[in-house]
Amino acid sequence: MTVTTKRVGTALIVTLDNAPVNAIGQAMRQGLIDVLTGIGSETGLTRVILTGAGRAFAAGADAREFDADPIEPHLPDVVAQIEACEVPWVAAINGVALGGGCELALACRYRIAAPGVSIGLPEVTLGVVPGAGGTQRLPRLIGLRRALEMIATGKPVTAQQAEAIGLIDGIADDPVAMAQYLDIGTLELAERICDLPAPAPNEQAIADARALAAKKSAGQIAPLRAIDLVELTSAASMTDGLSRERETFLDLRTGDQARALRHIFFAERAAKPPNWLQAQAPALDQVAVVGGGTMGAGIAYALLNAGLRVVLLEVDQEAVDRARINVNKIVDASLKRGLIDQAGAEDRQSRLTLSDDFQAASGAGLAIEAAFESMEVKRSVFTALEQALPRDAILATNTSYLDINEIASGVSDPSRVLGLHFFAPAHIMKLLEIVRAQATSETALAVGYALAKTLRKVPVLAGVCDGFIGNRILQRYREAADTVFMDGSTPWEVDEAMVAFGYAMGPYEAQDLSGLDIAHANRRRQDATRDPNRRYIPIADRMVELGKLGRKTGAGWYRYPGGNGKVDDPIVADLAVEEAHFAGISRVDYSEPEIEERLVLAMINEAADILHEGIAQNARDIDLVTVFGYGFPRWRGGLMHYADQLGVPQIVQRLEVFAQEDPLVWRVSQTLLDCVEQGISLAQYRGSDR
Template identity: 40%
Template sequence: MAVDYSIRDGVAVITLDNPPVNGLGHSTRLGIVEGIERASDDASVRAIVLIGAGKAFSGGADITEFNTPKATQEPTLMTVIKAVEGSAKPVVAAIHAVAMGGGLELALGAHYRVAAPGAQIALPEVKLGLLPGAGGTQRLPRAVGLETALNMIVSGTPVPSEKLAQTALFDELADGDLLDAAVSFAKQAADRGGPYPKVRDRRIEHPNAEGFIQFARNSAAAVAKHFPAPHKCIDAIEKGVKEGFERGLAFERECFLALVQTPESRALRHAFFGERAAGKIADVPSSTPVRKIERIGVVGAGTMGGGIAMNFLNAGMPVVLLETKQEALDRGLATIRRNYEAQVRKGKLTQEKVDERMALIQPTLSFGDLAQADLIIEAVFEELGVKEQVFRQLDEIAKPGAILASNTSTLDLNRIASFTKRPGDVIGMHFFSPANVMKLLEVVRGGKTDKDVLATVMQLAKKIGKTAVVSGVCDGFIGNRMIEQYIRQALFMLEEGALPAQIDRAIETFGFAMGPFRMSDLAGNDIGWAIRKRRYREQPDLRYSRVADRLCELGRFGQKTGAGWYDYQPGKRDAAPSKLVDDMIVAFSLEQGIERRRIGDEEIVERLVLSLVNEGAKILEEGIAAKASDIDMVYLTGYGFPLWRGGPMLYADTIGLYNVERAMRKYAKQPNGEAWRPAARVTELAASDGRFNA
């Protein structure tokens, strides 16, 4: 049983004990109901306290029971709250650390609430595409007021208990021992006698409820147009305001059940669980010992190296930053400082914090200064010969047990590891630009990477706020290997009849943060050119459109040169369609003997997205990614795939693999059709009505 029952000075203490956050799983729910009944039947018990063991009061639903029969098995949370609320003896919820989701709804069902300072209070269901399903939309407005409750429910953002101290949510903020305070309060409540107050009986007071609700509705429409949950939250709150608690509660339940079925909620829940699953590696148990990482070395102070260093500075870790020339080192340090000062101007950081972080940097021109680093990350030019020089030097000077990491985005990590006498210590840490902002970290596991090295880097990723996804070794790993096929299709469509602005507009309307041509201009078209040149040498039979090469031959490398697929004004990032480029594309088609045709937006989106799906399926077949959700996390956190669609592999599941394969076979009949042979995994799932994400 995940609940402990004890009696203290005539007060029954029901302790939720389901680590790590006392999730309200079936055994916990059952234990609470049985504890209430036991206390009710015991004449020596005068009052009841609900409290959480360990780190929290309760974080809400037990995520291990999601999508299992236990999640809806009686007693449900609604039944538990009804038992708490209906108790003939006063029930006090003693809240510390965390009361979120169902945990807060449970507390709202108690007659009284005593809280410790600093407790995080939230109804975060909207972040899973849902709304509170056990009375939260009805009770919270009655406890904290309409405006505060609506803002909390629609945003899902936690609020510290001190900020709610003046509301009717808490009857007391406890300065000392929480249990002592709750037991004392419960005894006083019992002395006063009943009937005991119920949140549901309170009125929602507001001078202009209708006006405020409409204001909230307009605000939600502006920021949450792709997500139905915020709108349903407002609808449920409005129902309770206008028609009372019982009708509001029934409507809340209707909305909850409807939202569970929406593709948007499915996508958000997929992302929630996918992020947690990404950290679980089948052959690296959570008990794997990790190495001590206190001092970081970064080789290269350019855009990537400086951004990588900032992640560790932000976490309070000292960084030795190495460059080969003083000018480059000074430029890198100035960029880091400039990035921090921009945060100061925005009010996100204090000058004191900037000074603290800058003081953690040891700039150097000597490899010898990296000798005591526990982790050294190479962030130099993406060329194997350059990487070889760096890793041979690191192998000579790094202390035993130091982890040697490469930020390579495409190169063979096993080759890089072979440049050292310690391949077990070598791992890939592929950050995404800007490295101090982007959440994704591709962790590349080499053929000889030690398990404790992998476990250490995955743990460290959490410390610096990254979503880490493990990839095997292949050209481009997960993200860049897939994006290469996406770019190939975009270039083929230029040849066939589309123009950059149309392709970008179509995929951005679908929901991508940026289309392929705006993305290429931002990253630098010369980067893709270098990769294609390597492809021409290594895979001469692989067909690429040479239209992008023609662009690069004109020196149009993107934003950094003020001209790429688009034209850019000095100091601005606005992409203006270029007549020169459009004319060049049309002329190129003519030279190649290709008759241009009208390509619709639907075809553009289908070809771009399904190219990702097909390559993702091959990556799964080869074991480069362990699971489909890992691929989706790469694309949600690193490549701007729309969150409400859940990633390319979940999107394929949503439209059905039968339809995916049919589309691929259709495109295989067109020019450049050799790219559309369905992966074996696609064919297999299409035949069995299966899904990538089972």
């Protein structure tokens, strides 16, 4: 049973029990209706106390039901009956109360929460709006501006914040006990939210919410529709508002954006060790990090945040001092943002050791190398780690491109070696590519997955190739962008097209942020193995020759006068015209949709090759990599989900047209051809499971 009841004196305690998070599915809704139906037979009842089993009150509706037709009883009807019940209901919010859970609480006359619980309406993050009265009841309870802050962004509040804004009536360590001892007078005076007056209009709050949605949720439908519904509460009746809300919810739940966001929601939760991985990871207490630059310091701080002891190793005392400065910068930034307090900062510092002696890490069960991207450097680091660490310690490299098999070949037991590819900033970005080399043991992989769980990162298993999953797709993305640039566009036109598609920034602005010298060094590494028949675009090399390395030099693809915002640089546009002239190319004028199509199809085709080669296990993993590591718009569901929305046959048709321009670069992936032949989607494609 997903709803249980217990009579205690004059109180009926109703417990939502659907592990792990008490999702509100059809069985739970029916259980609540049954409770409501049976209340009339209860004598001497003064209150009904609604709470949750385990650590959750209720974490919202069961999203798995959204792809099917709504099933009775509907949550709005359950909420309405709770609100109308003659016996007052009290929400004893013992744990997280999100979405439908929050709406159930709003139906109650009185709300008590345990300290630190989260309460909110995050529906817009799944491409819908609250569907059981949230947009109409919350503004009446806490006012228009505060309701907009919660509903249009989807951000929850803590119990303390909820009490401050009037969302709950009190905080108690045991909210059920407090609910039992509330005096009858308090309950009788508590008003139903539906009887509260409509909130006063607030045009400025509405305008601010729209501006924030345009900035933070560009391209997304649900936040703007949610703002419309909240605005409606000032002018419409409760009945009309609830009707409009339900209509909007049902319309959005079957839309492409909601489906895409649900896909990523479930994909993230399915990012776990594969079924064939049976090894158990040994417990980790101390981890060594080699290299205290930006990446190494970020990795070290992520480990410290997870409560681990960290030894940060460098080559000499001067480098140790620089590493200490880098870590301290992150600590100071976290303090300023309120992410940690002074005690938390001191605790992290107490668990950090910095040294230029590798023996300082002799007790580490895992080492993560984040040194300079050079095979010679990395192999020397692994030799030193092998000498200093226990024989069963796992040795990981954070390399972005280098061959992990070659790195492992210099270790006496290469089964200890794997890749743990973090993304900058490592203490913030959620993706962790776990790279399996030829000899990597299952124990080493288990350690990688265990670390991802400890760090609360999204793990994706990848095979060894140049760039693994994400950087390999990124390389093709940039190559396609450079080709479009040289053949007829400008960097700002390319960037504008991809921002319109849903990226936070385009490929050229992103390169300016990271530095053009980084990509230049990678191109030089590839010179010896580059296919001479593959077209090479030299514009970026000329940029480096001119010293235009990005933001750090004040000029890259854009100019940054005074260190402020970017401005277009006509010199850069002229470089493309020159190079096209030298190559005998007649430039064309690409439209925004044409730019978007070329760059996106280039990525899809490359990703399909990655599937065919077994570098990625499935299309879902590529979606996770592109969303969590490379800024692909989450509301499009990831690269491969979006490809399936376009349709594989249509993609193949367009790629064949592009292949007439360049048969090598636009060669259609065998995976796409196989999908067309078999009549399946990329999501259904199955290569090797190991």
